Amino acid sequence: FILIPHMEGEYLCQKLYMQFDDKVDSQLSYYSGSYELLTGSEKRGNYPTYREIKPYYEEKDKENRGTPMLLRFCNKIGSWVITLEEKYGGDECNEDLAFVMSEVVDDQLKYNVFEVSQDDWVVMKEGDDRRWMPLEDFRTECEDEESKYTMDETEQCIFIEIDEREESFTSTRVWATHFTIMKNNLDDIVLMYDHPVYSSVRENYEQEQELIMYLGKRWILTTSNDFLDYTKKEHSGTKVLDLRTYLANHFHARWSDYRVSFFSEPIIANTPNDAMSPVGLSWVIASAKISKENQFADENMRVSSLLLCTNCNSETNPCFYEGICLADNTCDCISGSNGPLCQVLPTSNGFCDEYFNKGEFSFDGGDCCIHSCVSSEKYECGKDKTGLFYVGYDTCKSVSWQKSVPSTSLINLVVTYVSLSASGRNLAIIESIGRSVRVYDNDGSTWVMRGSSVTEVKEP
Numbered sequence: 493f494i495l496i497p498h499m500e501g502e503y504l505c506q507k508l509y510m511q512f513d514d515k516v517d518s519q520l521s522y523y524s525g526s527y528e529l530l531t532g533s534e535k536r537g538n539y540p541t542y543r544e545i546k547p548y549y550e551e552k553d554k555e556n557r558g559t560p561m562l563l564r565f566c567n568k569i570g571s572w573v574i575t576l577e578e579k580y581g582g583d584e585c586n587e588d589l590a591f592v593m594s595e596v597v598d599d600q601l602k603y604n605v606f607e608v609s610q611d612d613w614v615v616m617k618e619g620d621d622r623r624w625m626p627l628e629d630f631r632t633e634c635e636d637e638e639s640k641y642t643m644d645e646t647e648q649c650i651f652i653e654i655d656e657r658e659e660s661f662t663s664t665r666v667w668a669t670h671f672t673i674m675k676n677n678l679d680d681i682v683l684m685y686d687h688p689v690y691s692s693v694r695e696n697y698e699q700e701q702e703l704i705m706y707l708g709k710r711w712i713l714t715t716s717n718d719f720l721d722y723t724k725k726e727h728s729g730t731k732v733l734d735l736r737t738y739l740a741n742h743f744h745a746r747w748s749d750y751r752v753s754f755f756s757e758p759i760i761a762n763t764p765n766d767a768m769s770p771v772g773l774s775w776v777i778a779s780a781k782i783s784k785e786n787q788f789a790d791e792n793m794r795v796s797s798l799l800l801c802t803n804c805n806s807e808t809n810p811c812f813y814e815g816i817c818l819a820d821n822t823c824d825c826i827s828g829s830n831g832p833l834c835q836v837l838p839t840s841n842g843f844c845d846e847y848f849n850k851g852e853f854s855f856d857g858g859d860c861c862i863h864s865c866v867s868s869e870k871y872e873c874g875k876d877k878t879g880l881f882y883v884g885y886d887t888c889k890s891v892s893w894q895k896s897v898p899s900t901s902l903i904n905l906v907v908t909y910v911s912l913s914a915s916g917r918n919l920a921i922i923e924s925i926g927r928s929v930r931v932y933d934n935d936g937s938t939w940v941m942r943g944s945s946v947t948e949v950k951e952p
Contacts, residue, residue: 503602504540505634511761513629514709516615518788522745523561524708525685539565540603558747565603570596592627631761641686649769649801656836658798663753668692668702676736684739687768704770707745711756711770718751752778755789771801802832
């Protein structure tokens with residue numbers, strides 16, 4: 493009585509999530525996602541088989557194109573295998589065709605994949621040195637009660653931007669710095685691999701746009717013109733779908749023909765980086781595109797670009813430097829910083845001497861320095877006006893202390909008139925010899941002369 497429902501799979505997980513690593517096989521992670529237990533006529537005998545739930549399609553002139561991945565137990569070899577589906581009587585338990593296998597499983601009670609240890613899986617390394625290697629970071633979990641990924645409003649980051657403190661993405665094109673979640677005509681979020689797609693445009697999706705999307709293990713940065721399957725249909729006049737529908741229902745990271753410019757660092761399921769947005773991740777340049785082949789992340793070509801979520805939240809995404817998160821999820825920067833999260837520290841026209849003063853926010857700005865000088869028998873705190881002109885910041889002076897002058901190039905000048913602008917950034921010096929005027933600009937630490945001297949200056 494127990495055997496029949498057991499053979500029908502009633503005691504097994506009906507839907508499971510799997511995430512594959514891409515260290516040995518860079519394409520394997522593209523098969524990450526949800527898998528459903530096959531029933532009825534689609535079953536493989538009395539042993540469980542799961543099929544990939546993801547958009548796929550077949551093109552007869554391309555071998556295996558669009559074929560879904562299977563996870564099934566093969567009794568004849570006593571192992572679980574992860575292999576492509578054979579629709580025409582092929583041997584799905586052929587070890588030579590498998591991508592991943594478990595070690596031989598003894599004494600299974602329910603033929604349940606969760607009875608296999610995460611350390612007992614191997615992956616085939618292709619190439620001249622073809623062999624089985626340990627499969628690292630292989631994650632499986634049951635989704636019967638709750639899907640692995642859901643677009644809960646508390647997890648949504650509607651807007652993301654390049655952090656101004658880091659460099660923008662750099663390549664042969666100028667990349668966008670602002671992205672927003674892509675939505676379809678019904679105002680539903682466009683999902684790929686259960687994660688939202690981010691676009692550089694907000695409304696007119698017919699124009700070229702830059703896109704950030706998740707491919708099972710890593711996020712990528714690409715453009716709408718780099719989806720070659722889609723653009724070929726568009727150019728041939730056979731396009732029947734807009735880009736959003738293509739991405740949500742017809743794109744598969746392994747089988748589609750597309751180009752990638754940047755990959756994010758790998759995301760491991762159930763770790764802090766496993767989120768619904770690419771915020772805070774490091775990035776690398778993609779390998780060169782070879783026709784009909786998938787690219788991979790070049791770990792030797794790292795970039796400093798960083799994305800941040802611009803929707804502030806007092807608990808999970810607060811404003812920096814005492815900024816206030818307002819009701820509309822924007823930051824009110826009250827301490828002189830700027831940026832969407834008040835994360836960019838200001839610069840000013842002053843100069844903060846680190847020996848006597850400490851920066852309030854560790855940035856170069858004299859009018860935002862905290863004076864930390866303490867008078868003593870040896871040192872006297874006060875305004876030091878020695879030298880050619882008032883240097884504009886507090887110092888401590890002693891007999892042995894050097895002259896407080898901003899540039900030694902000015903020491904030998906014979907000065908008649910000195911005029912410092914109210915902002916402290918411009919200085920005019922009139923020489924008594926030569927009757928000339930020199931104008932200097934303060935670049936924060938030194939004074940640089942602007943243009944050429946003006947000669948033949950007459951008395952007013």
